[in-house]
Amino acid sequence: MKIFIIDDDHLSIFLSKNMLIMEDATLDIKTFLSGAKALDALFASDEDSIPEVMFLDLNMPIMDGWGFLDALAPLKCRLRERCSIYILTSSLDTSDTARLQDYPFVTGLIHKPIKSEDIDIIFSFQKSKAKSLVLLGF
Amino acid sequence: MKSNQALFDFEKMVIHSLDIIGSIDINGYIRYVSDVSKNILGYKSSEMIGRHYSDFLHPDDLPKTEQTVRTLFHTSEKSAFENRYIHKEGHVVPIRWYGVWSEDNNTLYCVGRDMTKQRKSQSRLEESEQRYRVLFDNNPDVVFIENREGLITEVNQQLVKSLRLSEAQLINSPASSFLPPDMAAVNERYLQQALLGNSLRFEFEFEINGETRIYDTIKYPVIVKDEVVCVQTIAKEITSLVHSYNTIKRQAKRLGNIFESITNAFFTLDKEWNFTYINSEAERLLEIERGCYIGENAWQKFPIEKNGVFYRQYHHAVTTGKAAQFEAYYSGTDVWLDVRAFPSEEGISVYFDDITEKVKARQELEKLSLVASKTTNGVIITNRARRIEWVNEGFTRLTGYRLEEVTGQIPSDFLHGQKTDKKAFEAVKDKMVSGEPVSFEILNYRKDGEELWLSVQVNPTYDGNGGILGFVTVQTDITDRVKSQQELEKLSLVASSTDNGVIITDACGRTEWVNEGFTKTTGYTLSEIAGRKPGDLLQGEETEEATVSMMREKLRLGTHFNAMLINYKKSGEKFWVSMDITPVYDAIGTVRQFIAILKDITFRKEAETNLLKMTQDLYAKNSDQQQFTYLVSHNLRAPVANAMGLANLLTKLNKDSELYDKSLSVLNQSITQLDNVLKDINTILTIRDSNGNMDQEQVSINTVIDQVLSSLQEPFQKCGGALVNCVEEGVSVKANKAYVYSIFYNFLSNAIKYRSEERPLVVRIKSFGNTAKGILISFSDNGSGFDMKKANNNIFKLYKRFHVDKKGRGIGLYLVKTHLEAMGGHVEVTSKIGFGTRFLIYLPKI
Numbered sequence: 001m002k003i004f005i006i007d008d009d010h011l012s013i014f015l016s017k018n019m020l021i022m023e024d025a026t027l028d029i030k031t032f033l034s035g036a037k038a039l040d041a042l043f044a045s046d047e048d049s050i051p052e053v054m055f056l057d058l059n060m061p062i063m064d065g066w067g068f069l070d071a072l073a074p075l076k077c078r079l080r081e082r083c084s085i086y087i088l089t090s091s092l093d094t095s096d097t098a099r100l101q102d103y104p105f106v107t108g109l110i111h112k113p114i115k116s117e118d119i120d121i122i123f124s125f126q127k128s129k130a131k132s133l134v135l136l137g138f
Numbered sequence: 139m140k141s142n143q144a145l146f147d148f149e150k151m152v153i154h155s156l157d158i159i160g161s162i163d164i165n166g167y168i169r170y171v172s173d174v175s176k177n178i179l180g181y182k183s184s185e186m187i188g189r190h191y192s193d194f195l196h197p198d199d200l201p202k203t204e205q206t207v208r209t210l211f212h213t214s215e216k217s218a219f220e221n222r223y224i225h226k227e228g229h230v231v232p233i234r235w236y237g238v239w240s241e242d243n244n245t246l247y248c249v250g251r252d253m254t255k256q257r258k259s260q261s262r263l264e265e266s267e268q269r270y271r272v273l274f275d276n277n278p279d280v281v282f283i284e285n286r287e288g289l290i291t292e293v294n295q296q297l298v299k300s301l302r303l304s305e306a307q308l309i310n311s312p313a314s315s316f317l318p319p320d321m322a323a324v325n326e327r328y329l330q331q332a333l334l335g336n337s338l339r340f341e342f343e344f345e346i347n348g349e350t351r352i353y354d355t356i357k358y359p360v361i362v363k364d365e366v367v368c369v370q371t372i373a374k375e376i377t378s379l380v381h382s383y384n385t386i387k388r389q390a391k392r393l394g395n396i397f398e399s400i401t402n403a404f405f406t407l408d409k410e411w412n413f414t415y416i417n418s419e420a421e422r423l424l425e426i427e428r429g430c431y432i433g434e435n436a437w438q439k440f441p442i443e444k445n446g447v448f449y450r451q452y453h454h455a456v457t458t459g460k461a462a463q464f465e466a467y468y469s470g471t472d473v474w475l476d477v478r479a480f481p482s483e484e485g486i487s488v489y490f491d492d493i494t495e496k497v498k499a500r501q502e503l504e505k506l507s508l509v510a511s512k513t514t515n516g517v518i519i520t521n522r523a524r525r526i527e528w529v530n531e532g533f534t535r536l537t538g539y540r541l542e543e544v545t546g547q548i549p550s551d552f553l554h555g556q557k558t559d560k561k562a563f564e565a566v567k568d569k570m571v572s573g574e575p576v577s578f579e580i581l582n583y584r585k586d587g588e589e590l591w592l593s594v595q596v597n598p599t600y601d602g603n604g605g606i607l608g609f610v611t612v613q614t615d616i617t618d619r620v621k622s623q624q625e626l627e628k629l630s631l632v633a634s635s636t637d638n639g640v641i642i643t644d645a646c647g648r649t650e651w652v653n654e655g656f657t658k659t660t661g662y663t664l665s666e667i668a669g670r671k672p673g674d675l676l677q678g679e680e681t682e683e684a685t686v687s688m689m690r691e692k693l694r695l696g697t698h699f700n701a702m703l704i705n706y707k708k709s710g711e712k713f714w715v716s717m718d719i720t721p722v723y724d725a726i727g728t729v730r731q732f733i734a735i736l737k738d739i740t741f742r743k744e745a746e747t748n749l750l751k752m753t754q755d756l757y758a759k760n761s762d763q764q765q766f767t768y769l770v771s772h773n774l775r776a777p778v779a780n781a782m783g784l785a786n787l788l789t790k791l792n793k794d795s796e797l798y799d800k801s802l803s804v805l806n807q808s809i810t811q812l813d814n815v816l817k818d819i820n821t822i823l824t825i826r827d828s829n830g831n832m833d834q835e836q837v838s839i840n841t842v843i844d845q846v847l848s849s850l851q852e853p854f855q856k857c858g859g860a861l862v863n864c865v866e867e868g869v870s871v872k873a874n875k876a877y878v879y880s881i882f883y884n885f886l887s888n889a890i891k892y893r894s895e896e897r898p899l900v901v902r903i904k905s906f907g908n909t910a911k912g913i914l915i916s917f918s919d920n921g922s923g924f925d926m927k928k929a930n931n932n933i934f935k936l937y938k939r940f941h942v943d944k945k946g947r948g949i950g951l952y953l954v955k956t957h958l959e960a961m962g963g964h965v966e967v968t969s970k971i972g973f974g975t976r977f978l979i980y981l982p983k984i
Binding site for chain 1: 771772773778779780782786787797800801807808811928937938939948
């Protein structure tokens with residue numbers, strides 16, 4: 001499974017990446033310290049290299065998580081079926097939760113630090129989604 | 139044979155005779171009647187034979203006939219008689235009989251002739267003669283006939299009556315027997331003429347019983363077979379006719395004198411419109427010489443009048459036969475004439491008077507009454523008892539009462555009401571009744587009960603002898619004026635007692651009046667400001683020019699408006715004033731005055747200013763609060779979250795693994811990060827709390843720059859940076875030294891951190907003067923710069939960072955801003971990617 005982690009905090013990336021590997025060592029994880037770099041990778045990727053799961057930090061310099069989501073708009077259709085986007089933030093600010101309403105293609109919001117249970121839920125969702133996609137003939 | 143032939147012929151004659159031939163016996167029964175009976179009496183002979191003759195006789199003729207017949211019997215005399223029979227169809231048939239008695243056979247032989255035609259012509263003749271006889275006898279004129287010998291043969295009743303002589307006395311006498319000798323001679327002469335066959339006409343005049351009578355006499359001959367047999371004379375008495383003619387002549391002469399002496403102008407025209415008479419007054423009025431007009435055609439003499447009023451009126455009078463009366467203007471002598479024209483058989487008589495004065499007076503009066511009836515003022519005309527004779531429409535408009543409702547009433551009886559000042563009116567009334575013209579103002583009531591203030595002017599009218607005839611009253615509605623006056627009185631009462639300042643100016647804005655409130659507020663008394671424009675005294679240095687021009691514009695337009703502006707009291711003290719300005723209009727809508735109400739709103743303005751400051755403070759605090767929340771939720775929690783996660787991860791890792799050590803190191807970094815954030819928070823809170831209370835001293839800018847430079851000497855020199863310091867020696871500012879240091883430290887460390895890789899770093903510091911108000915310093919570098927658009931307004935915000943590849947917490951510039959604001963200053967930035975960044979700081983001189 002291909003996973004992107006986008007976060008300007010390398011400490012947070014270290015933690016998130018290792019927590020994911022603890023659950024599944026076969027994961028293909030790519031990490032980005034800014035949204036701009038992640039976007040470059042996404043626009044450059046073909047169907048197969050689009051990640052199935054994306055973890056996105058909100059509080060980043062220059063382009064924050066919201067800016068990144070806005071910039072994704074041209075890829076929205078391509079991403080919708082393939083990719084589950086999760087906001088991974090340390091923020092407990094309720095305004096962030098409320099703002100999520102404007103981005104329906106975001107699958108969910110996880111408060112840092114990411115826990116084993118969170119990862120279990122994400123993986124099982126991915127499996128059921130894959131199944132339903134098969135059923136739908138994709 | 140001969141006798142037979144004779145008998146036969148005889149028989150034929152009897153049968154064909156047009157006369158009726160018959161015989162009756164001694165008893166009167168008809169023995170024979172010829173067939174002609176059918177033609178004459180309608181009966182066939184067979185119907186008559188054997189009947190008694192009396193059966194066919196007219197009953198009235200029976201006795202006479204019986205008598206005649208009896209005498210006929212037994213005589214041999216032939217006898218003729220006439221009687222009447224009744225025709226079978228009922229009409230009367232007169233028959234003339236010849237009868238002869240035959241003793242031998244006791245028979246009366248008769249021959250009868252139908253006399254119907256003869257009787258008819260005879261009775262016509264008799265009737266005609268009778269008619270002429272009556273005409274002759276009853277003729278109102280005197281008629282008599284003289285024969286050739288000059289003797290009177292016949293006279294009529296009129297002559298008998300006129301002469302009072304009997305007919306017998308006159309017949310066979312000559313006319314000279316009753317005529318006076320001179321007249322008898324005249325008669326004789328004319329008689330002889332008539333006897334020669336001439337008709338003659340002449341006048342007889344003679345006295346009868348001491349009375350002169352005049353006869354219009356005609357004598358004409360009566361001619362039979364070319365011979366004058368007699369002379370008929372008809373004399374018509376014309377005494378009264380002659381007398382009246384004489385009377386008329388006398389009258390005419392007398393009239394002439396009258397016409398001359400009457401004051402009316404007078405002339406007569408005949409049927410051809412020729413002047414037949416013109417009197418001297420007419421001469422005078424028309425300015426003509428009558429000698430030149432008599433006998434002349436009026437329309438030729440007065441050609442301008444042809445088809446004019448006179449022409450039309452006279453023609454109309456003549457055509458209709460009715461007298462005409464009219465007034466007309468005669469341009470010839472510039473007069474108005476009252477003309478009466480009487481048509482007659484002879485033409486037309488015209489009387490006229492000069493009524494120029496009257497017409498002019500009447501025109502004046504008409505004009506006046508037009509004015510009186512059309513004026514918006516009420517007009518009342520009363521008699522001397524003050525009872526109404528006439529009111530105009532204006533009165534009705536003003537009071538609501540119509541003429542017919544008020545005629546005969548006294549105006550004050552129905553116009554006065556509860557609030558009318560009756561005492562004042564009584565005083566005026568006494569004057570008025572004494573004949574003095576009066577004018578007064580009074581509260582009246584309309585018919586609908588509405589109050590009506592009137593200005594009333596009463597003038598008496600006099601008769602010829604100086605006695606009062608009545609009164610003419612003119613009313614003017616002054617309700618609006620009185621009401622506005624009352625309003626003004628009320629207003630001025632309010633104005634004089636209010637604490638607000640009140641100014642009344644004329645239309646040009648020059649003060650007419652101010653109240654005590656104005657003096658209390660501004661210190662200026664009425665005498666100081668009277669005649670001057672309030673603005674000249676009250677406005678000053680800080681009065682906003684824009685507000686003043688707005689006020690000027692509104693005053694010019696004459697609209698109500700409100701303005702708030704800074705004014706100055708007499709003492710020079712500045713105060714805020716709210717000014718309500720209302721224009722006062724006169725009846726025709728032009729501005730007469732302005733009323734300005736001034737309120738000292740300094741207190742309010744100060745409160746407003748304080749409120750604004752409080753709001754701004756609150757806003758700042760709130761914004762700080764929000765930033766702080768953000769800071770806690772992101773920047774403080776981020777390292778905590780990491781630490782928690784790492785602590786959890788460590789429990790799952792083998793203590794000997796490389797990852798364990800690595801994780802431990804990361805945990806350590808996270809805790810350090812957490813500590814940094816806590817330190818930052820401490821710093822920020824310290825600055826905020828110290829707001830306005832920090833230690834301040836005179837800080838030399840260059841000294842601070844030197845200190846910062848020495849602190850960052852190592853990295854600065856390492857990157858080969860150069861500092862161009864253009865701040866003059868001695869430039870100093872009263873400020874907190876640590877803050878000033880922090881500001882320059884952050885600027886310089888940022889310049890080093892974000893320097894361009896393409897060129898060596900150059901930093902320039904400049905100060906702009908040392909103004910009275912504060913100091914302006916620019917700090918610019920030639921570094922990488924940033925995108926102003928992307929940075930938006932976040933450059934000075936806490937934990938905002940704009941470089942991904944450079945380390946930084948995003949607190950430096952936030953601190954710069956916070957420090958400056960704490961000292962009452964502020965900071966601005968301009969930047970361009972690839973060229974550099976320039977900060978501009980301002981510090982006030984306290």
